[in-house]
Amino acid sequence: MAQLYFYYSAMNAGKSTSLLQSSYNYRERGMNTLVMTASIDNRYGVGKVTSRIGIESDAHVFSQGDDLFSVVMDEVHKTKLDCILVDECQFLSKAQVKQLTKVVDELNIPVLCYGLRTDFQGELFMGSQYLLAWADKLIELKTICHCGRKANMVLRLDREGKPISEGEQVAIGGNERYESVCRKHFRTLIWE
Numbered sequence: 001m002a003q004l005y006f007y008y009s010a011m012n013a014g015k016s017t018s019l020l021q022s023s024y025n026y027r028e029r030g031m032n033t034l035v036m037t038a039s040i041d042n043r044y045g046v047g048k049v050t051s052r053i054g055i056e057s058d059a060h061v062f063s064q065g066d067d068l069f070s071v072v073m074d075e076v077h078k079t080k081l082d083c084i085l086v087d088e089c090q091f092l093s094k095a096q097v098k099q100l101t102k103v104v105d106e107l108n109i110p111v112l113c114y115g116l117r118t119d120f121q122g123e124l125f126m127g128s129q130y131l132l133a134w135a136d137k138l139i140e141l142k143t144i145c146h147c148g149r150k151a152n153m154v155l156r157l158d159r160e161g162k163p164i165s166e167g168e169q170v171a172i173g174g175n176e177r178y179e180s181v182c183r184k185h186f187r188t189l190i191w192e
Contacts, residue, residue: 002110003136004101006089008117008128010151010180013143015114017051019085022112031082034075035059036068038091049087059087062096069099072107081109089115092127101134119169120156120178122186145182153186155179163189 009015023033037049037059050056060075062068075081084103086092092100092113100111113135117128124132132138145151155163157177181189 002104002108004104004131004134005110005112005137005139006128006131006135007112007114007139007141008131009141010143010154011116011178012052012180013141013151014051015141016049016087017053017055018141019049019087019112019114020051020055020057022083023057023085026083032079033083033085034072034081036062036071036084036086038088039063040088040091062092064091064093064096066096067099068092068096069102072103072109076107076109084109084111086111086113087115089113089131090117090125090127091115092131094126094130097127097130097134104136116154118153120154120167121165121169122153122190123169125169143180145180145185147182147185149182149184151180151182153181153183155181155186155189165190 007015007018023035026033035049035057039061047059047061048056049059060071072084103109104111113131115128116125118124143151155178157179158164
């Protein structure tokens with residue numbers, strides 16, 4: 001029976017690497033996957049899921065208004081799909097998470113979503129909020145803070161590398177813009 005999975009973490013925990021490995025495992029067994037990613041994050045090119053360790057895959061790009069159930073149905077009419085893998089799932093809308101539950105429940109295709117749980121202010125992203133509520137399986141991928149503790153928060157950095165606490169929820173960037181830290185360091189740098 002298919003399930004909806006949410007693999008979440010702070011930045012630099014290997015979410016994209018894990019997604020690409022899962023897709024490879026399916027394909028190695030002769031199965032078909034559909035890899036999807038958010039159009040908003042095009043740092044490595046449009047229609048690409050790229051890991052920091054250098055592996056990548058082509059991906060179907062989705063935007064906020066796209067009906068993901070319809071996208072999957074279009075693909076199913078072309079070929080049998082054995083798994084859907086969604087990178088940057090924090091950028092999903094509530095409606096899109098609901099559409100992915102429909103893929104699992106009505107088409108019996110497993111959906112594996114990978115993304116951030118919270119933003120640089122410690123607030124849930126929309127997609128993450130509903131995945132936390134509706135996913136069948138929640139799996140935390142871990143990374144570490146500079147102090148050695150588990151990093152579960154993300155700092156946004158200014159041009160000088162200092163943490164900032166104001167701004168739009170979404171600002172695409174990598175290590176030059178964000179740092180994963182433990183809650184203790186996040187609290188002392190942002191909340192206090």
